[in-house]
Amino acid sequence: xxxxxxxxxxxxxxxxxxxxxxxxxxxxxxxxxxxxxxxxxxxxxxxxxxxxxxxxxxxxxxxxxxxxxxxxxxxxxxxxxxxxxxxxxxxxxxxxxxxxxxxxxxxxxxxxxxxxxxxxxxxxxxxxxxxxxxxxxxxxxxxxxxxxxxxxxxxxxxxxxxxxxxxxxxxxxxxxxxxxxxxxxxxxxxxxxxxxxxxxxxxxxxxxxxxxxxxxxxxxxxxxxxxxxxxxxxxxxxxxxxxxxxxxxxxxxxxxxxxxxxxxxxxxxxxxxxxxxxxxxxxxxxxxxxxxxxxxxxxxxxxxxxxxxxxxxxxxxxxxxxxx
Numbered sequence: 001x002x003x004x005x006x007x008x009x010x011x012x013x014x015x016x017x018x019x020x021x022x023x024x025x026x027x028x029x030x031x032x033x034x035x036x037x038x039x040x041x042x043x044x045x046x047x048x049x050x051x052x053x054x055x056x057x058x059x060x061x062x063x064x065x066x067x068x069x070x071x072x073x074x075x076x077x078x079x080x081x082x083x084x085x086x087x088x089x090x091x092x093x094x095x096x097x098x099x100x101x102x103x104x105x106x107x108x109x110x111x112x113x114x115x116x117x118x119x120x121x122x123x124x125x126x127x128x129x130x131x132x133x134x135x136x137x138x139x140x141x142x143x144x145x146x147x148x149x150x151x152x153x154x155x156x157x158x159x160x161x162x163x164x165x166x167x168x169x170x171x172x173x174x175x176x177x178x179x180x181x182x183x184x185x186x187x188x189x190x191x192x193x194x195x196x197x198x199x200x201x202x203x204x205x206x207x208x209x210x211x212x213x214x215x216x217x218x219x220x221x222x223x224x225x226x227x228x229x230x231x232x233x234x235x236x237x238x239x240x241x242x243x244x245x246x247x248x249x250x251x252x253x254x255x256x257x258x259x260x261x262x263x264x265x266x267x268x269x270x271x272x273x274x275x276x277x278x279x280x281x282x283x284x285x286x287x288x289x290x291x292x293x294x295x296x297x298x299x300x301x302x303x304x305x306x307x308x309x310x311x312x313x314x315x316x317x318x319x320x321x322x323x324x
Contacts, residue, residue, distance in 0.1 A: 023157040043228055050145045052124035053091035055272065056100075059117060062091040063107045077106055095121045113145040133192035135185025137175075139284065144196050146265070146286075149272070152205035155263040157214050162263075164197050165208065165243075167231040200241060205266075209303045215245065215320060226324040233317050238308065244307035245316050252306040265269055 064074055071089075075082045087093045099122045104114050130136065130144035143163070155162050161170060168190060175189050189310065200206055215229060236243045261279040276296045278285040287293065308316060
C-alpha cells in the first residue's frame with residue numbers, strides 16, 4: 001500500500017488524514033525532500049514518488065482534456081471504472097506501467113513523449129525511505145512522502161513545536177496520546193520523524209514563525225521542554241534554518257492572527273506548484289488553489305514581519321533555558 005493511502009486528492013485541495021477520520025475532498029493540486037542517509041538506497045535525493053505521480057496524473061488529465069474526452073468516456077474506452085481513471089489522474093493509486101502504456105496508446109501518444117511518460121510512471125513507483133518505517137502513523141507517512149521533493153518550507157506553529165524541529169523526547173511525548181493516534185508503532189513513529197528531519201541536513205530552506213505559546217504552554221514535562229528549547233537553539237545554527245518567535249504582545253498588521261498552524265511548500269520540480277498544508281486536530285488540509293496560496297502567503301508575511309528577528313529569537317530561547 002502507498003504511504004499516501006490515507007491522503008485523498010481530487011480536482012486544488014488535498015486532505016491528509018488518519019484512518020477513521022473525516023476529511024473533505026477538494027480540487028486538484030500539484031505537489032511535489034529527500035536526503036541520502038540510512039535509507040538512501042530506497043530513492044535518489046530530490047525525486048519523491050508522490051511528486052512524480054501527481055505530475056504524471058496531471059499530464060494524463062491534460063491529454064484527456066486535449067481530446068475533449070470525459071472521464072466517463074475514457075473509462076468506457078479502456079474498460080475501466082470511472083473511479084480508476086480519476087484515481088490515476090489524482091495520484092490516489094500507484095500507476096501500473098502497462099496500463100499507462102495502454103492509456104497513452106488510446107490518446108495517440110508516441111515517440112519521445114510516450115517514452116518520457118512511461119519513464120515517469122516507473123519513477124512514480126520508486127520506493128521511498130518511509131516504507132522502511134511501516135509502523136509510522138499514516139498521517140506522518142503522508143507528510144514524509146510529500147516532503148520528498150521540497151526545496152523550501154515556511155511554517156507557522158500555534159501550539160506545538162513543528163515536527164521537523166522536535167527533540168526525540170518531545171516526539172515521544174507527542175505520540176504518547178494513544179486516543180489521538182491509534183494503531184502505530186512508537187519506535188517507528190519516533191525514528192520516522194527523526195528521519196524526516198534529515199531534510200534540514202541536506203540544505204532545504206526552512207523558516208518557522210513560532211507563536212510564543214509553543215514555548216510557554218506545557219505541552220511536555222518541564223525537563224523535556226528544556227531539552228526541546230535547547231534543541232531549537234542548536235537547529236537555529238544551521239545556515240538554511242531561520243526561526244522567529246511571535247511574542248504575545250507582537251502587533252501584527254491589522255491586528256490579525258492565524259486561525260491554524262500551517263506550512264507553505266516550494267518544490268524542486270518546476271512542473272509542481274507551491275502548496276500549503278493547514279493543520280487541524282484530525283487531519284491536514286492540503287491546498288493548491290492560487291487564491292488559497294496567496295492568502296496564506298500574506299498571513300505568513302504579516303506574522304514574520306511582526307515576529308522577533310532571528311538574533312532576538314535566539315536570545316529569547318536562551319532566556320527560557322535560564323528560567324528553567
